[in-house]
Amino acid sequence: MSMPGTGIFDPVPxxxxxxxxxxxxxxxxxxxxxxxxxxxxxxxxxxxxxVYFKKADVLALGDTFWNGFYRYIDNEDGGNIDGAIKWANTAVARTTDHTIVIPGHGPVGT
Structure with missing residues (x-):
């Protein structure tokens, strides 16, 4: 049973x-x-x-990018600051002035 506020959720169907x-x-x-x-x-x-949609030049970064917020790093489950920096640098290198960037949180970016 899901328990709101506890971080305990029912399994995904x-x-x-x-x-x-x-x-x-x-x-x-x-x-x-x-x-x-x-x-x-x-x-x-x-x-x-x-996920990168080549024809549309859209990069969906999910929670590796929070636009306008410092992203949460889940170090208890394998996340780490060095990895988060690597992801950010790789995303910046992949984008152009025309790439639409979809964050996990916050408004769409470029």
Whole structure:
């Protein structure tokens, strides 16, 4: 049973669980669009991923980027400051002046 405010949650239903795993990098093609999913090791947690939509030049960073906020680093579950810095540097290197950046929290950025 979920217990609000405690950090204890019910398991995700079987049908909502991932069916594909990306250990480091996977590329998908969906309706003529190249989608890259990448993991650069521990960042804010031990299970961070980002998703890049090449044609649209959109990079979804999830919780590795909080726009306007200092992101939470879950050091109890494999996250660390060095990894978070690596993720940030890699994201900056990947983007251009035209890339739309989707954060885990806060407004869309560039």
């Amino acid at each position: 079987t049908g909502a669980r991932p069916t594909l795993v990306a250990d480091d990098k996977k590329t998908f093609n969906f309706d003529g669009t190249t989608i890259q999913v990448e993991n650069f090791g521990s960042g804010h947690t031990d299970g961070d991923l980002w």
